[in-house]
Amino acid sequence: MKKLLQFTLMALLVGLFSCAKEPLKPILSGEIWPDNEGVHVNAHGGGVIYHDGTYYWFGEHKSPNTSSALVGVMCYSSKNLTDWTNMGVALAVEEDESSDIVRGSIIERPKVIYNEKTKKFVMWFHLELKGKGYSAARAGVAVSDKPEGPYKFIRSGRVNPGIAPYDMDEQAQAEMAALDAKKYEKWWTPEWYEAIDKGLLLKRDMPGGQMSRDMTLYVDDDGKAYHIFSSEENLTLHIAELSDDYLSHTGKYARMAPAGHNEAPAIFKKDGTYWMITSGCTGWDPNEARMHSAPSIMGPWTKHPNPCVGPKAEITFGGQSTYILKVPGKKDAFIFMADIWRPKHPIDARYIWLPIQFKEDGTPVVEWMDSWTLDWFDQK
Ligand code: DGJ
Numbered sequence: 001m002k003k004l005l006q007f008t009l010m011a012l013l014v015g016l017f018s019c020a021k022e023p024l025k026p027i028l029s030g031e032i033w034p035d036n037e038g039v040h041v042n043a044h045g046g047g048v049i050y051h052d053g054t055y056y057w058f059g060e061h062k063s064p065n066t067s068s069a070l071v072g073v074m075c076y077s078s079k080n081l082t083d084w085t086n087m088g089v090a091l092a093v094e095e096d097e098s099s100d101i102v103r104g105s106i107i108e109r110p111k112v113i114y115n116e117k118t119k120k121f122v123m124w125f126h127l128e129l130k131g132k133g134y135s136a137a138r139a140g141v142a143v144s145d146k147p148e149g150p151y152k153f154i155r156s157g158r159v160n161p162g163i164a165p166y167d168m169d170e171q172a173q174a175e176m177a178a179l180d181a182k183k184y185e186k187w188w189t190p191e192w193y194e195a196i197d198k199g200l201l202l203k204r205d206m207p208g209g210q211m212s213r214d215m216t217l218y219v220d221d222d223g224k225a226y227h228i229f230s231s232e233e234n235l236t237l238h239i240a241e242l243s244d245d246y247l248s249h250t251g252k253y254a255r256m257a258p259a260g261h262n263e264a265p266a267i268f269k270k271d272g273t274y275w276m277i278t279s280g281c282t283g284w285d286p287n288e289a290r291m292h293s294a295p296s297i298m299g300p301w302t303k304h305p306n307p308c309v310g311p312k313a314e315i316t317f318g319g320q321s322t323y324i325l326k327v328p329g330k331k332d333a334f335i336f337m338a339d340i341w342r343p344k345h346p347i348d349a350r351y352i353w354l355p356i357q358f359k360e361d362g363t364p365v366v367e368w369m370d371s372w373t374l375d376w377f378d379q380k
Contacts, residue, residue: 024373025082029317029352030340035076036085043074044339044349045109047216047323048081049147051121055081056147058090058112058123059322062346069093069107073125075148081327081335081374090149091123091142097130100156101140105130109264109322111217112147113225115246121147122246124227126213127156137211139229141247154247158209159229159240163251166298168199176203196259201232210238214263216323217242218297221269226297228265234281235259239297254298262290267297268324268334268356275364277307277336279320284343286315291364307356310368317368319352332358333377336366 033041046059055078061071075090091110093103101107106128112121120143127140139159142151164173176199184195192200205211215229225242227249232238237260240253256262262278269275274294280287291304312318319338327333338352355376357365 024080024375026371026373027082027353028371029319029354029369030350033084033351036083039086040348041076041084041086041351042347043076044341044346045322046337047111048325048337049112049114050328051114051147054079054147056087056112057084058110060108060110061089062349064345064347067106067343067346068104068130069101070103072101073107073110073123073151077148087148090144091125091151091153094153099153100127100129100138101153102130106134107140108213109215111215111323113217113219113246114147115225116223118245120145120245121149121151122225123151124215124217126215126229134213137213137231139212139215139227143247158205159212159227159231159238160249160251160253161209162206163253164199164202164206165238165255166252167254172198176200179203193259196232196235201235202255205232212238214265216265216267218267220297228267228276230263230265230281231255232258234263235261237262237265237278239299256299256301257292257303260290260303264321264338266321266324266337268326270332270334270358270364271362273362275324276301277321277324277364277366279316284341286312286318286320286340288314289316289321289366304363307364307366308368309365313368317352317354319350324356327374327377330377334364 035041042061043057043059048057057076061074063070072089072093073091075087076084077087078084108126110125112123123142125140127138129136138156140156142153144151179200184192210231212229219225225246227240236258237256238253241250261281263281264279267276276292278290288306291307292301294301319340321338323337325335334356336354340350342348354366
């Protein structure tokens, strides 16, 4: 009898301990984020996907002294968004000097999406050819059967050659065709703005395809995916539909905020409204975030005030947007993700992750928090 009592007590205690939940770890923006080996996560300008119960974080590997790609795109995995395991190099730079992604090229802002139809993971990224500065302005694409890779590089290039935006009617196309570049050599004049709006650079780049730099990807509820990138010398964002396999562009695209000089697009949808947070163009230096909304991903887009609130809100807390993660299983839970760049010591760049709050009228707000835990979303 005594033995039975002892056994029952033990069983109860073991049960109690195994039920006790581990406390959630805080998210500390701007600090060092050690991975499973205690090394600061090296996945910059990145994005996160959730697949079969695991989060995968993809981002640029940065080196101590250069922002050029010496390694490639890294992948980290996590079950809880705070404990990250280094899964290694998802897309590796190549040694062959004739490869577009040779070591020393520039690979920025990689994003991965999962294609339900093909069961493949598709990565798009901004690519600059080795030794050519930022002049190539290409989009690269790679594919893998597994989330963590290895990803097979398919190709890189400019986007949608020879194709006008889907909403540019014949008259607007004729007006674009009539623009004479020689008249608009001086930037930022009222005439220049008007010419950019009408497609001065779109026309210039029509034969070889549109420039593609800072970028993100978005998969809509109907499974259609979009590639959103800074085009036209970073002056205008393009929102371009991807093919069903997500490996190419369909040719349908819209322009957003011509001459608005937007970089670092990050997008989410809530209650049928698309929200996009972007930055201005100041190189590696932080600037004030911008916010835009639209009833359809193709627009029309309306500009809103800076969504950031708190210390250094006027410079996005020292960071630059990269991605907005919808947290699965929680209602209206979105995490704003940004990079604090360290151009003199790129490997030391830091991350900002903050929950998105919503005003009563539904407008998103990103408020600085020194420390927060994921159950913040449950306490709203
Ligand atoms: C700002 C962009 O957002 C970054 O991704 C990077 O391209 C830097 N400019 C380079 O100056």
